[in-house]
Amino acid sequence: MRTITTTEARRNLGTLIDMVRDTGDVVLIGRRDNMEAILMKYPRDYNRELNDITNINTLSQSFDFLSEEADIYSEADLKKKYA
Numbered sequence: 001m002r003t004i005t006t007t008e009a010r011r012n013l014g015t016l017i018d019m020v021r022d023t024g025d026v027v028l029i030g031r032r033d034n035m036e037a038i039l040m041k042y043p044r045d046y047n048r049e050l051n052d053i054t055n056i057n058t059l060s061q062s063f064d065f066l067s068e069e070a071d072i073y074s075e076a077d078l079k080k081k082y083a
Contacts, residue, residue, distance in 0.1 A: 003028040003035070 002025060009016060009029045016027055020041050027039040043055050050058075057063070 001026045001028060003030065005029070006031050006036070009039075 004012075004016075004027060006029055009027075016039060019025060020027060020039055024041050028035045029037040029039060040056070043058075046055050
């Protein structure tokens, strides 16, 4: 995760957006060592029935690393417990 100042973000906004879109990297933007904003890739599909945070987390590839993990629960297990 890259951290930049608001001045750097203003100067390079187009380049930063291209980088985030193409690589999925996340950029923190702040002033005086205080992070105030985050720039991250917008979800591919947006479900209006879910809130913004859920859409961003589930659809923005934030959890793609889990695809390499072994499945501990089946879909039926999850539906039985949480649905």
